[in-house]
Each structure stands twice: as C-alpha cells, then as structure tokens.
Amino acid sequence: xxxxxxxxxxxxxxxxxxxxxxxxxxxxxxxxxxxxxxxxxxxxxxxxxxxxxxxxxxxxxxxxxxxxxxxxxxxxxxxxxxxxxxxxxxxxxxxxxxxxxxxxxxxxxxxxxxxxxxxxxxxxxxxxxxxxxxxxxxxxxxxxxxxxxxxxxxxxxxx
Amino acid sequence: xxxxxxxxxxxxxxxxxxxxxxxxxxxxxxxxxxxxxxxxxxxxxxxxxxxxxxxxxxxxxxxxxxxxxxxxxxxxxxxxxxxxxxxxxxxxxxxxxxxxxxxxxxxxxxxxxxxxxxxxxxxxxxxxxxxxxxxxxxxxxxxxxxxxxxxxxxxxxxx
Numbered sequence: 191x192x193x194x195x196x197x198x199x200x201x202x203x204x205x206x207x208x209x210x211x212x213x214x215x216x217x218x219x220x221x222x223x224x225x226x227x228x229x230x231x232x233x234x235x236x237x238x239x240x241x242x243x244x245x246x247x248x249x250x251x252x253x254x255x256x257x258x259x260x261x262x263x264x265x266x267x268x269x270x271x272x273x274x275x276x277x278x279x280x281x282x283x284x285x286x287x288x289x290x291x292x293x294x295x296x297x298x299x300x301x302x303x304x305x306x307x308x309x310x311x312x313x314x315x316x317x318x319x320x321x322x323x324x325x326x327x328x329x330x331x332x333x334x335x336x337x338x339x340x341x342x343x344x345x346x347x348x349x
Numbered sequence: 350x351x352x353x354x355x356x357x358x359x360x361x362x363x364x365x366x367x368x369x370x371x372x373x374x375x376x377x378x379x380x381x382x383x384x385x386x387x388x389x390x391x392x393x394x395x396x397x398x399x400x401x402x403x404x405x406x407x408x409x410x411x412x413x414x415x416x417x418x419x420x421x422x423x424x425x426x427x428x429x430x431x432x433x434x435x436x437x438x439x440x441x442x443x444x445x446x447x448x449x450x451x452x453x454x455x456x457x458x459x460x461x462x463x464x465x466x467x468x469x470x471x472x473x474x475x476x477x478x479x480x481x482x483x484x485x486x487x488x489x490x491x492x493x494x495x496x497x498x499x500x501x502x503x504x505x506x507x508x
Binding site: 225226230231232235282283348349 | 381382384385387388389390391392393394395398404406408435437439440441442443444507508
C-alpha cells in the first residue's frame with residue numbers, strides 16, 4: 191500500500207520521504223556498559239553552558255573505540271555524550287539528574303549530509319523524546335565541522 | 350630450597366611469610382574498559398581533599414557489577430577508583446594527570462582481616478609503585494567499616 195502511494199509521487203519527493211524515514215538515529219541501548227572515553231564539567235560562565243552545563247561522560251561502543259585508536263570510525267561506530275546535572279555542594283561536585291543523552295552514530299551513506307554521522311539527543315531519561323530531530327545540521331554539525339580533520343569528533347580517548 | 354628453609358622456621362612465622370607473599374592486590378589490568386560506575390569531583394576545602402582531591406571515576410569488572418546489582422560481591426570482584434587531577438580553568442573542569450589508581454579486590458579468605466577486600470593504591474601511572482601496601486587497615490578499611498551493611502562499598506551504580 192505504502193509502496194503504491196510512493197509510486198504516485200514525483201521521484202524527488204519519494205526519495206526525500208525515504209531519507210527522512212530511514213535517517214533516524216537509534217537510541218544507544220546499553221551504552222552505560224560501553225567504554226568510558228573521558229569526562230568534563232562545564233560550569234556557569236562557559237560559552238556552552240546553556241546547552242552543555244553539567245558533567246558529561248563520553249562512551250564509545252567497540253567500533254567507535256576502533257576510531258579513537260586508529261583515527262577511522264567505521265559504520266556502526268556510536269559515541270554517546272551523557273550529560274548530567276552537576277550540583278556543587280560542600281566542596282564536592284556530584285552527579286545529578288540526566289539532562290540529555292547525545293549520540294553520534296556513524297553511517298557514511300545514510301548521514302552523508304552531516305559528515306557521515308547522525309546526530310541526536312534523547313531528553314533526560316527518555317529513549318523516545320528527540321531533542322535534535324531534523325535540526326542536526328545546525329544544532330550539532332555546524333560546530334563539529336571544525337573537527338573535519340578528525341572525522342568530526344572532538345574527543346580523544348583518555349588512557 | 351625455599352620449602353626446606355621454611356620447614357626450619359617456627360610454624361607461625363612460616364604462616365606469616367606465606368600470608369604476606371600471597372595477600373598482595375594485583376594491578377587491575379585493562380580496567381579502563383570495565384563498566385563506569387559513577388564519578389565525582391572533590392574540591393579544595395573538602396575534608397578528603399588532601400587524599401582524594403580531583404576528579405575520580407569508579408570502574409567495576411563484571412563480578413563487581415554483580416555486586417552493585419545484587420548486593421553481594423563475589424570473590425574476584427574488583428572496583429577501581431581512578432583519581433585524576435582536575436584543573437578548573439575558563440569555567441570548565443577537565444581531566445589532568447593521574448594521581449592514583451585505587452583498588453578494592455574481593456577475596457573473602459585472603460583479605461579476611463579487612464572485610465574480605467584487599468585495598469591498594471598504584472601511584473600515578475605506575476603499575477608497580479604501591480601507595481598503600483601493608484597500611485590497608487588504617488589507610489583504607491578504617492573508613493570503609495562505616496559501610497559494613499553494604500559489604501564495605503561506598504559507591505552505588507549510577508544507571
């Protein structure tokens with residue numbers, strides 16, 4: 191039925207519909223057991239505080255670890271940016287509620303328009319509420335273009 | 350030859366020599382690929398700053414994850430306390446040089462005197478320079494006794 195309907199659309203529109211339907215970044219199930227790459231705390235006053243304030247941890251699946259080690263991220267590589275509130279109290283910064291689970295998902299063809307990476311953010315602890323959606327080019331990739339020589343990845347693995 | 354010499358020693362001394370030779374906590378090889386449990390930043394002014402100032406990450410091997418999940422840490426469970434300097438600059442706290450790799454290694458018999466856990470600290474990036482050695486009871490276990498009802502473990506897994 192769907193196929194029949196698409197066949198009646200102009201080709202360009204059909205391609206667009208297909209791209210939109212397939213270019214969704216999946217939730218990174220089980221990322222908390224992946225390798226911890228590095229962490230950082232972004233404090234009030236930092237230029238990125240409104241978006242990234244708090245403590246964040248980067249996690250990499252095995253294919254992403256190949257990229258961190260060798261510089262080439264194969265299709266299927268996934269990097270998670272796990273951002274939590276970071277209450278600072280009694281001279282200690284602890285981990286608070288989750289703000290967003292940011293994801294970079296490598297698929298050179300599917301995400302060709304954004305450097306071969308799909309970008310998404312899952313709000314709080316939701317696996318369905320998408321904070322980026324169709325805005326990846328402006329909301330994520332615009333900054334990541336500065337890392338063109340590093341396959342658009344900012345982070346390095348901390349041994 | 351060694352056996353022959355031991356046989357000439359009084360039994361108690363021989364037992365002591367045996368205990369000292371076997372109760373060493375091994376370096377937790379490959380812990381950076383284990384599960385990341387949680388993190389914290391301890392700042393100047395905190396009561397534990399002189400010992401634990403900086404950013405620390407806890408890592409657990411699979412047996413230790415059984416303990417975090419179910420409350421019972423089996424022999425072979427290892428928890429790593431990875432402490433790094435945490436320079437605070439331009440409204441961001443980043444990860445600096447490693448200060449110490451703290452280890453809790455579960456072996457109920459071998460480490461019966463300290464709650465079934467062997468405690469050790471490896472200085473900086475060294476896998477051989479031991480910061481705790483024979484002082485585990487006073488340097489580590491004295492504080493951990495407060496967690497007697499949690500098998501002497503302070504941390505909880507952050508989902």
